[in-house]
Amino acid sequence: MATRSAPVLIIGAGVAGLSAAVELTKAGFTDVTVLEAMDRPGGRVHSIAALGMENLELGATWLHGNKDNPLYNLAEQSNLLEATEPQTPLAGDKFYTEQGEQVDPDFVLDFWSKLDDITDQAYKGGPRDGSKTFKSVGEFVDFNFRTELLNSHDTESMTNLKTSMLSWYKKFATIDNGCNSLDDISLSEMSKYKELEGEANVSVAKGYGTLVQVLVDMLPLHCIQYNKPVKVVHWNRDSTELPVHVQCEDGTTYLAHHVIVTVSLGYLKQNHSTLFEPPLPQLKIDAINSLGFGTVDKIFLKFKNPPFEEQFSCIQLFWNKLSDEKEVPVQMWYKQITGFHTIEGRPELLYAWIGGEAAKYMESLSNSEVGKVCTQILRQFTKRDIPDDVEVICSTWHTNPYICGSYTNVPVGCKAEASDVLAEPLPGGAKGYVKEKALQVQFAGEATITPFITTTHGAFISGKREAARLVDLYDVKMQ
Secondary structure, rough: OEEEEEEEEOOOOEEHHHHHHHHHOOOEEEEEEEEEOOOOEEEHHHHHHOOOOEEOOOOOEOOOOOOOHHHHHHHHHOOOOOOOOOOOOOOEEEEEEEOOEEEOOHHHHHHHHHHHHHHHHHHOOOOOOOOOOOOOOOOOOHHHHHHOOOOOOOOOHHHHHHHHHHHHHHHHHHHHHHHOOOEEEOOOOOOHHHHHHHOOOOOOOOOHHHHHHHHOOOOOOOOOOOOOEEEEEEEEOOOOOEEEEEEEOOOOEEEOOOEEEEOOOHHHHHHHHHHHOOOOHHHHHHHHOEEEEEEEEEEEEEOOOOOOOOOOEEEEEOOOOOOHHHOOOOHHHHOOOOOEEOOOEEEEEEEEEEHHHHHHHOOOOOOOHHHHHHHHHHHHHHOOOOOOEEEEEEEOOOOOOOOOOOOEEOOOOOOOOOOHHHHOOOOOOOOOOOOOHHEEEEEEOOHOOOOOOOHHHHHHHHHHHHHHHHHHHOOOOOO
Protein backbone atom coordinates (compact mmCIF):
# COMPACT_ATOMS: atom_id res chain seq x y z
CA MET A 1 0.00 0.00 0.00
CA ALA A 2 1.26 3.49 -0.86
CA THR A 3 2.21 5.61 2.13
CA ARG A 4 2.43 9.33 2.75
CA SER A 5 4.08 10.87 5.78
CA ALA A 6 2.63 14.36 5.34
CA PRO A 7 1.42 15.32 8.84
CA VAL A 8 -2.36 15.77 8.96
CA LEU A 9 -4.26 17.05 12.00
CA ILE A 10 -7.99 16.60 12.50
CA ILE A 11 -9.76 18.78 15.04
CA GLY A 12 -12.69 16.87 16.56
CA ALA A 13 -13.39 13.16 17.00
CA GLY A 14 -17.03 13.35 16.02
CA VAL A 15 -18.44 11.39 13.10
CA ALA A 16 -16.90 13.75 10.51
CA GLY A 17 -13.45 13.71 12.10
CA LEU A 18 -13.42 9.95 12.55
CA SER A 19 -14.62 9.43 8.99
CA ALA A 20 -11.79 11.58 7.63
CA ALA A 21 -9.20 9.86 9.81
CA VAL A 22 -10.34 6.39 8.75
CA GLU A 23 -10.25 7.29 5.05
CA LEU A 24 -6.79 8.82 5.29
CA THR A 25 -5.47 5.83 7.19
CA LYS A 26 -6.92 3.44 4.63
CA ALA A 27 -5.29 5.47 1.87
CA GLY A 28 -1.84 5.13 3.39
CA PHE A 29 -1.38 8.38 5.33
CA THR A 30 0.81 7.40 8.26
CA ASP A 31 0.90 10.63 10.27
CA VAL A 32 -2.72 11.42 11.17
CA THR A 33 -3.59 12.83 14.60
CA VAL A 34 -7.09 13.61 15.86
CA LEU A 35 -7.35 16.26 18.58
CA GLU A 36 -10.50 15.89 20.67
CA ALA A 37 -11.43 18.51 23.28
CA MET A 38 -13.61 16.15 25.32
CA ASP A 39 -12.69 12.89 27.06
CA ARG A 40 -14.66 10.74 24.59
CA PRO A 41 -15.19 10.31 20.85
CA GLY A 42 -18.48 10.83 19.04
CA GLY A 43 -19.17 14.54 19.31
CA ARG A 44 -22.95 14.92 19.13
CA VAL A 45 -23.32 11.14 19.28
CA HIS A 46 -23.35 10.26 22.97
CA SER A 47 -24.68 6.94 24.27
CA ILE A 48 -24.44 6.46 28.02
CA ALA A 49 -25.25 3.71 30.53
CA ALA A 50 -27.81 5.27 32.87
CA LEU A 51 -31.29 4.81 34.36
CA GLY A 52 -30.92 1.06 33.95
CA MET A 53 -30.28 1.40 30.20
CA GLU A 54 -27.10 0.21 28.51
CA ASN A 55 -27.45 2.77 25.73
CA LEU A 56 -29.32 5.93 26.60
CA GLU A 57 -29.01 8.24 23.60
CA LEU A 58 -28.36 11.81 24.73
CA GLY A 59 -27.50 12.90 21.21
CA ALA A 60 -28.12 11.44 17.76
CA THR A 61 -30.92 8.89 17.86
CA TRP A 62 -31.52 7.58 14.35
CA LEU A 63 -29.93 6.82 11.02
CA HIS A 64 -32.04 8.66 8.44
CA GLY A 65 -32.64 6.49 5.39
CA ASN A 66 -31.33 2.99 4.77
CA LYS A 67 -30.72 3.31 1.03
CA ASP A 68 -27.46 4.82 -0.21
CA ASN A 69 -26.57 5.73 3.36
CA PRO A 70 -22.92 4.83 4.00
CA LEU A 71 -23.32 5.14 7.77
CA TYR A 72 -26.28 2.76 7.73
CA ASN A 73 -24.25 0.35 5.60
CA LEU A 74 -21.41 0.45 8.11
CA ALA A 75 -23.83 -0.23 10.98
CA GLU A 76 -25.36 -3.13 9.10
CA GLN A 77 -21.98 -4.62 8.20
CA SER A 78 -20.97 -4.34 11.85
CA ASN A 79 -24.13 -6.17 13.01
CA LEU A 80 -25.31 -3.21 15.07
CA LEU A 81 -28.89 -3.15 13.75
CA GLU A 82 -31.88 -5.22 14.68
CA ALA A 83 -32.99 -7.72 12.05
CA THR A 84 -36.31 -5.95 11.75
CA GLU A 85 -37.06 -2.49 13.06
CA PRO A 86 -40.24 -2.62 15.21
CA GLN A 87 -42.79 -0.03 14.18
CA THR A 88 -45.15 1.36 16.80
CA PRO A 89 -48.38 2.43 15.10
CA LEU A 90 -49.39 6.02 15.64
CA ALA A 91 -52.71 4.76 17.02
CA GLY A 92 -50.70 3.74 20.06
CA ASP A 93 -50.29 7.42 20.95
CA LYS A 94 -52.59 9.07 23.45
CA PHE A 95 -53.58 12.69 22.85
CA TYR A 96 -54.55 15.03 25.68
CA THR A 97 -55.58 18.67 25.98
CA GLU A 98 -54.30 20.92 28.73
CA GLN A 99 -57.68 20.48 30.43
CA GLY A 100 -57.09 16.74 30.74
CA GLU A 101 -59.48 15.73 27.98
CA GLN A 102 -58.49 12.88 25.70
CA VAL A 103 -58.80 13.55 21.96
CA ASP A 104 -59.96 10.91 19.48
CA PRO A 105 -56.80 9.41 17.89
CA ASP A 106 -58.49 8.92 14.50
CA PHE A 107 -59.35 12.62 14.34
CA VAL A 108 -55.79 13.57 15.27
CA LEU A 109 -54.19 11.19 12.80
CA ASP A 110 -56.35 12.50 9.95
CA PHE A 111 -55.47 16.08 10.86
CA TRP A 112 -51.81 15.09 11.23
CA SER A 113 -51.81 13.61 7.72
CA LYS A 114 -53.20 16.85 6.28
CA LEU A 115 -50.50 18.87 8.04
CA ASP A 116 -47.92 16.43 6.63
CA ASP A 117 -49.20 17.21 3.14
CA ILE A 118 -48.72 20.93 3.78
CA THR A 119 -45.21 20.57 5.20
CA ASP A 120 -44.24 18.17 2.40
CA GLN A 121 -45.08 20.95 -0.03
CA ALA A 122 -43.12 23.39 2.12
CA TYR A 123 -40.08 21.13 2.13
CA LYS A 124 -40.20 21.13 -1.67
CA GLY A 125 -39.89 24.91 -1.64
CA GLY A 126 -43.54 25.93 -1.43
CA PRO A 127 -45.92 26.93 -4.23
CA ARG A 128 -44.61 26.74 -7.77
CA ASP A 129 -47.33 28.73 -9.56
CA GLY A 130 -46.14 32.11 -8.30
CA SER A 131 -49.60 32.90 -6.95
CA LYS A 132 -48.24 33.89 -3.54
CA THR A 133 -44.77 34.17 -2.07
CA PHE A 134 -43.72 33.22 1.43
CA LYS A 135 -40.42 33.87 3.17
CA SER A 136 -40.56 31.21 5.86
CA VAL A 137 -41.81 27.68 6.31
CA GLY A 138 -43.89 28.89 9.26
CA GLU A 139 -45.61 31.55 7.16
CA PHE A 140 -46.44 28.97 4.49
CA VAL A 141 -47.77 26.41 6.96
CA ASP A 142 -49.90 28.99 8.80
CA PHE A 143 -51.44 30.27 5.56
CA ASN A 144 -52.37 26.80 4.36
CA PHE A 145 -53.70 25.88 7.79
CA ARG A 146 -56.06 28.86 7.69
CA THR A 147 -57.19 28.29 4.10
CA GLU A 148 -57.36 24.48 4.01
CA LEU A 149 -57.91 23.14 7.52
CA LEU A 150 -60.06 25.76 9.25
CA ASN A 151 -63.72 25.80 8.25
CA SER A 152 -66.26 28.57 8.64
CA HIS A 153 -68.66 26.14 10.33
CA ASP A 154 -66.12 25.10 12.98
CA THR A 155 -67.21 25.86 16.51
CA GLU A 156 -64.97 28.00 18.71
CA SER A 157 -63.87 24.93 20.65
CA MET A 158 -63.03 23.08 17.42
CA THR A 159 -61.05 26.05 16.11
CA ASN A 160 -59.15 26.20 19.39
CA LEU A 161 -58.44 22.46 19.27
CA LYS A 162 -57.18 22.64 15.68
CA THR A 163 -55.00 25.62 16.56
CA SER A 164 -53.54 23.72 19.53
CA MET A 165 -52.85 20.75 17.28
CA LEU A 166 -51.10 22.99 14.75
CA SER A 167 -48.91 24.43 17.51
CA TRP A 168 -48.05 20.89 18.67
CA TYR A 169 -47.17 19.86 15.13
CA LYS A 170 -44.97 22.90 14.54
CA LYS A 171 -43.04 22.18 17.75
CA PHE A 172 -42.22 18.73 16.34
CA ALA A 173 -41.00 20.42 13.17
CA THR A 174 -38.70 22.74 15.12
CA ILE A 175 -37.05 19.63 16.58
CA ASP A 176 -36.53 18.24 13.08
CA ASN A 177 -35.08 21.51 11.82
CA GLY A 178 -33.03 22.48 14.86
CA CYS A 179 -34.64 25.91 15.15
CA ASN A 180 -36.59 28.05 17.58
CA SER A 181 -39.55 28.58 15.25
CA LEU A 182 -40.57 27.58 11.74
CA ASP A 183 -40.86 31.30 11.09
CA ASP A 184 -37.05 31.33 11.18
CA ILE A 185 -36.60 28.73 8.42
CA SER A 186 -36.26 29.79 4.78
CA LEU A 187 -38.99 28.28 2.61
CA SER A 188 -37.15 28.68 -0.67
CA GLU A 189 -34.07 26.80 0.57
CA MET A 190 -35.87 23.74 1.97
CA SER A 191 -35.92 21.99 -1.40
CA LYS A 192 -32.11 21.84 -1.40
CA TYR A 193 -32.11 19.29 1.40
CA LYS A 194 -31.98 15.71 0.13
CA GLU A 195 -33.83 13.04 2.07
CA LEU A 196 -32.40 9.56 1.60
CA GLU A 197 -34.80 6.83 0.57
CA GLY A 198 -35.93 3.98 2.77
CA GLU A 199 -36.75 3.88 6.45
CA ALA A 200 -36.81 7.46 7.75
CA ASN A 201 -35.70 6.69 11.31
CA VAL A 202 -33.56 3.63 11.96
CA SER A 203 -32.28 3.17 15.49
CA VAL A 204 -28.96 1.51 16.22
CA ALA A 205 -30.06 -1.41 18.37
CA LYS A 206 -26.75 -1.74 20.19
CA GLY A 207 -26.41 2.01 20.69
CA TYR A 208 -25.19 4.79 18.42
CA GLY A 209 -21.99 4.86 20.43
CA THR A 210 -21.10 1.38 19.18
CA LEU A 211 -21.07 2.76 15.64
CA VAL A 212 -18.64 5.45 16.77
CA GLN A 213 -16.50 2.74 18.36
CA VAL A 214 -16.38 0.85 15.06
CA LEU A 215 -14.75 3.90 13.50
CA VAL A 216 -12.37 4.37 16.43
CA ASP A 217 -11.28 0.74 16.17
CA MET A 218 -10.28 1.30 12.54
CA LEU A 219 -7.62 3.80 13.62
CA PRO A 220 -4.11 3.17 14.95
CA LEU A 221 -3.65 3.17 18.70
CA HIS A 222 -3.15 6.68 20.12
CA CYS A 223 -4.29 8.30 16.88
CA ILE A 224 -6.88 10.20 18.93
CA GLN A 225 -5.61 12.58 21.60
CA TYR A 226 -8.35 13.32 24.15
CA ASN A 227 -8.74 16.36 26.40
CA LYS A 228 -6.98 18.47 23.79
CA PRO A 229 -9.08 21.59 23.17
CA VAL A 230 -7.50 23.72 20.47
CA LYS A 231 -6.71 27.35 21.24
CA VAL A 232 -5.60 28.63 17.85
CA VAL A 233 -4.86 27.36 14.34
CA HIS A 234 -1.95 29.26 12.79
CA TRP A 235 -2.04 28.76 9.03
CA ASN A 236 -0.40 30.11 5.86
CA ARG A 237 2.94 30.40 7.59
CA ASP A 238 5.27 30.95 4.63
CA SER A 239 8.38 31.02 6.75
CA THR A 240 8.21 27.39 7.75
CA GLU A 241 8.26 24.04 6.00
CA LEU A 242 5.15 23.05 7.94
CA PRO A 243 2.66 25.87 7.32
CA VAL A 244 0.09 24.86 9.96
CA HIS A 245 0.78 25.20 13.69
CA VAL A 246 -2.05 24.14 16.01
CA GLN A 247 -1.75 25.31 19.59
CA CYS A 248 -3.81 23.56 22.27
CA GLU A 249 -5.12 25.04 25.50
CA ASP A 250 -2.61 22.98 27.49
CA GLY A 251 0.28 24.63 25.64
CA THR A 252 1.02 21.71 23.32
CA THR A 253 1.76 22.68 19.72
CA TYR A 254 1.31 20.37 16.73
CA LEU A 255 2.89 21.04 13.34
CA ALA A 256 1.28 19.85 10.13
CA HIS A 257 0.87 20.36 6.42
CA HIS A 258 -2.92 20.10 6.69
CA VAL A 259 -5.63 20.45 9.34
CA ILE A 260 -9.23 19.31 8.92
CA VAL A 261 -11.53 21.32 11.21
CA THR A 262 -14.66 19.37 12.15
CA VAL A 263 -15.95 21.44 15.07
CA SER A 264 -19.65 22.29 15.13
CA LEU A 265 -21.08 25.38 13.47
CA GLY A 266 -22.14 26.53 16.94
CA TYR A 267 -18.53 26.40 18.09
CA LEU A 268 -17.37 28.30 15.00
CA LYS A 269 -19.99 30.98 15.59
CA GLN A 270 -18.66 31.61 19.08
CA ASN A 271 -14.94 31.11 18.47
CA HIS A 272 -13.90 31.65 14.84
CA SER A 273 -12.50 35.11 15.55
CA THR A 274 -9.91 33.70 17.97
CA LEU A 275 -9.55 30.17 16.58
CA PHE A 276 -7.76 31.11 13.35
CA GLU A 277 -4.66 33.21 12.73
CA PRO A 278 -4.75 34.84 10.26
CA PRO A 279 -8.55 35.27 10.52
CA LEU A 280 -10.84 33.47 8.14
CA PRO A 281 -11.75 35.23 4.87
CA GLN A 282 -14.84 37.42 5.12
CA LEU A 283 -16.86 35.17 2.78
CA LYS A 284 -16.39 32.26 5.15
CA ILE A 285 -17.21 34.39 8.19
CA ASP A 286 -20.39 35.53 6.43
CA ALA A 287 -21.34 31.90 5.80
CA ILE A 288 -20.78 31.01 9.47
CA ASN A 289 -22.88 33.96 10.61
CA SER A 290 -25.71 33.45 8.10
CA LEU A 291 -26.37 29.77 8.78
CA GLY A 292 -28.48 28.93 11.82
CA PHE A 293 -27.57 26.54 14.61
CA GLY A 294 -30.25 25.45 17.04
CA THR A 295 -30.50 23.48 20.24
CA VAL A 296 -32.43 20.24 20.69
CA ASP A 297 -32.40 18.40 24.00
CA LYS A 298 -33.90 15.31 25.60
CA ILE A 299 -35.35 14.82 29.07
CA PHE A 300 -35.35 11.28 30.49
CA LEU A 301 -37.53 10.32 33.46
CA LYS A 302 -37.27 7.09 35.45
CA PHE A 303 -40.04 6.25 37.91
CA LYS A 304 -39.73 3.65 40.67
CA ASN A 305 -42.76 1.93 39.16
CA PRO A 306 -44.42 2.29 35.74
CA PRO A 307 -46.56 5.46 35.97
CA PHE A 308 -49.20 4.01 33.63
CA GLU A 309 -50.72 0.56 33.47
CA GLU A 310 -51.84 0.65 29.84
CA GLN A 311 -49.52 0.38 26.85
CA PHE A 312 -48.91 3.35 24.54
CA SER A 313 -46.08 4.82 22.50
CA CYS A 314 -46.42 8.46 23.52
CA ILE A 315 -48.55 10.86 25.54
CA GLN A 316 -48.95 13.82 23.18
CA LEU A 317 -49.70 17.25 24.66
CA PHE A 318 -52.03 19.82 23.10
CA TRP A 319 -51.27 23.02 24.99
CA ASN A 320 -53.78 25.88 24.97
CA LYS A 321 -53.10 28.54 22.33
CA LEU A 322 -51.17 31.49 23.72
CA SER A 323 -52.02 35.07 22.77
CA ASP A 324 -48.64 35.39 21.04
CA GLU A 325 -46.99 32.10 20.15
CA LYS A 326 -43.87 33.94 18.93
CA GLU A 327 -43.19 35.65 22.25
CA VAL A 328 -43.44 32.83 24.77
CA PRO A 329 -41.39 33.72 27.89
CA VAL A 330 -38.51 31.31 28.41
CA GLN A 331 -39.81 30.72 31.93
CA MET A 332 -42.65 28.86 30.21
CA TRP A 333 -40.10 26.54 28.58
CA TYR A 334 -42.16 23.47 29.41
CA LYS A 335 -44.82 24.49 26.87
CA GLN A 336 -42.35 23.48 24.16
CA ILE A 337 -42.56 19.84 25.28
CA THR A 338 -44.67 18.03 22.70
CA GLY A 339 -45.14 14.80 24.63
CA PHE A 340 -43.62 11.98 26.65
CA HIS A 341 -42.44 8.91 24.76
CA THR A 342 -42.04 5.39 26.06
CA ILE A 343 -39.03 3.12 25.57
CA GLU A 344 -39.86 -0.40 24.40
CA GLY A 345 -39.70 -2.88 27.26
CA ARG A 346 -39.07 -0.17 29.87
CA PRO A 347 -42.50 1.06 31.10
CA GLU A 348 -40.88 2.91 34.02
CA LEU A 349 -39.05 5.23 31.60
CA LEU A 350 -40.38 8.21 29.68
CA TYR A 351 -38.54 10.78 27.62
CA ALA A 352 -39.35 14.09 25.96
CA TRP A 353 -37.84 16.30 23.29
CA ILE A 354 -37.48 20.06 23.63
CA GLY A 355 -35.92 22.59 21.28
CA GLY A 356 -35.05 26.22 20.69
CA GLU A 357 -34.73 28.90 23.35
CA ALA A 358 -36.83 26.75 25.69
CA ALA A 359 -34.19 24.02 25.57
CA LYS A 360 -31.46 26.52 26.37
CA TYR A 361 -33.42 27.72 29.40
CA MET A 362 -34.14 24.16 30.52
CA GLU A 363 -30.39 23.52 30.61
CA SER A 364 -30.05 26.24 33.27
CA LEU A 365 -32.34 24.33 35.65
CA SER A 366 -31.43 21.46 37.96
CA ASN A 367 -32.56 17.95 37.08
CA SER A 368 -34.86 17.95 40.11
CA GLU A 369 -36.55 21.16 38.94
CA VAL A 370 -37.07 19.70 35.47
CA GLY A 371 -38.44 16.48 36.96
CA LYS A 372 -40.99 18.30 39.15
CA VAL A 373 -42.27 20.29 36.18
CA CYS A 374 -42.56 17.18 34.02
CA THR A 375 -44.47 15.15 36.60
CA GLN A 376 -46.81 18.12 37.14
CA ILE A 377 -47.45 18.24 33.38
CA LEU A 378 -48.27 14.53 33.32
CA ARG A 379 -50.71 14.94 36.24
CA GLN A 380 -52.36 17.95 34.62
CA PHE A 381 -52.88 16.40 31.21
CA THR A 382 -53.72 12.79 32.15
CA LYS A 383 -55.48 13.40 35.49
CA ARG A 384 -53.44 10.52 36.91
CA ASP A 385 -51.68 10.31 40.25
CA ILE A 386 -48.09 10.68 39.01
CA PRO A 387 -45.44 10.66 41.76
CA ASP A 388 -42.75 13.35 41.98
CA ASP A 389 -40.14 10.80 42.98
CA VAL A 390 -38.32 10.42 39.67
CA GLU A 391 -34.74 10.18 38.43
CA VAL A 392 -33.93 12.69 35.71
CA ILE A 393 -31.20 13.01 33.08
CA CYS A 394 -31.18 15.89 30.60
CA SER A 395 -28.89 16.53 27.67
CA THR A 396 -27.11 19.89 27.68
CA TRP A 397 -25.89 20.50 24.14
CA HIS A 398 -26.11 24.28 24.25
CA THR A 399 -24.02 24.68 27.40
CA ASN A 400 -21.43 22.12 26.26
CA PRO A 401 -18.56 24.55 25.52
CA TYR A 402 -17.24 22.40 22.66
CA ILE A 403 -20.59 21.85 20.90
CA CYS A 404 -22.71 24.96 21.62
CA GLY A 405 -25.96 23.53 20.27
CA SER A 406 -27.26 20.64 18.21
CA TYR A 407 -27.43 21.07 14.45
CA THR A 408 -27.62 23.42 11.49
CA ASN A 409 -30.56 25.11 9.78
CA VAL A 410 -30.98 27.58 6.92
CA PRO A 411 -32.80 30.69 8.17
CA VAL A 412 -34.71 33.29 6.20
CA GLY A 413 -32.28 35.43 4.22
CA CYS A 414 -29.63 32.71 4.03
CA LYS A 415 -28.80 30.56 1.03
CA ALA A 416 -28.25 26.83 1.58
CA GLU A 417 -25.07 27.18 -0.48
CA ALA A 418 -23.51 28.94 2.52
CA SER A 419 -22.63 25.38 3.56
CA ASP A 420 -20.59 25.02 0.35
CA VAL A 421 -18.73 28.24 1.17
CA LEU A 422 -18.02 26.92 4.65
CA ALA A 423 -16.66 23.71 3.12
CA GLU A 424 -14.16 25.47 0.85
CA PRO A 425 -10.57 24.72 1.94
CA LEU A 426 -7.94 27.35 2.60
CA PRO A 427 -5.94 28.49 0.75
CA GLY A 428 -7.39 26.26 -1.97
CA GLY A 429 -6.13 23.54 -4.28
CA ALA A 430 -2.64 22.82 -5.52
CA LYS A 431 -2.73 25.54 -8.17
CA GLY A 432 -0.08 28.11 -7.26
CA TYR A 433 1.07 26.10 -4.23
CA VAL A 434 3.39 23.23 -3.56
CA LYS A 435 1.43 20.25 -2.29
CA GLU A 436 2.42 20.75 1.31
CA LYS A 437 1.08 24.32 1.30
CA ALA A 438 -2.21 23.68 -0.47
CA LEU A 439 -5.32 22.66 1.47
CA GLN A 440 -3.85 23.90 4.73
CA VAL A 441 -7.22 24.31 6.46
CA GLN A 442 -10.16 22.11 5.50
CA PHE A 443 -13.66 21.94 6.95
CA ALA A 444 -16.00 19.01 7.54
CA GLY A 445 -19.17 18.34 9.53
CA GLU A 446 -22.91 18.34 8.97
CA ALA A 447 -22.93 22.14 8.49
CA THR A 448 -20.61 21.85 5.47
CA ILE A 449 -22.69 19.63 3.20
CA THR A 450 -25.69 21.39 1.67
CA PRO A 451 -27.98 18.45 0.84
CA PHE A 452 -27.45 16.64 4.14
CA ILE A 453 -27.22 19.28 6.88
CA THR A 454 -28.34 18.17 10.37
CA THR A 455 -27.54 14.49 9.72
CA THR A 456 -24.86 12.09 10.88
CA HIS A 457 -24.59 10.63 7.39
CA GLY A 458 -23.93 14.17 6.17
CA ALA A 459 -21.11 14.48 8.71
CA PHE A 460 -19.77 11.07 7.69
CA ILE A 461 -19.80 11.91 3.97
CA SER A 462 -18.16 15.30 4.57
CA GLY A 463 -15.27 13.65 6.39
CA LYS A 464 -14.72 11.28 3.47
CA ARG A 465 -14.91 14.27 1.10
CA GLU A 466 -12.09 16.11 2.85
CA ALA A 467 -9.95 13.00 3.03
CA ALA A 468 -10.47 12.55 -0.71
CA ARG A 469 -9.14 16.06 -1.34
CA LEU A 470 -5.84 15.09 0.27
CA VAL A 471 -5.73 11.72 -1.42
CA ASP A 472 -6.18 13.43 -4.79
CA LEU A 473 -3.57 16.04 -3.90
CA TYR A 474 -0.95 13.39 -3.19
CA ASP A 475 -2.23 10.88 -5.75
CA VAL A 476 -2.37 8.22 -3.09
CA LYS A 477 -4.21 5.15 -4.31
CA MET A 478 -7.38 4.44 -2.34
CA GLN A 479 -7.58 0.89 -1.09
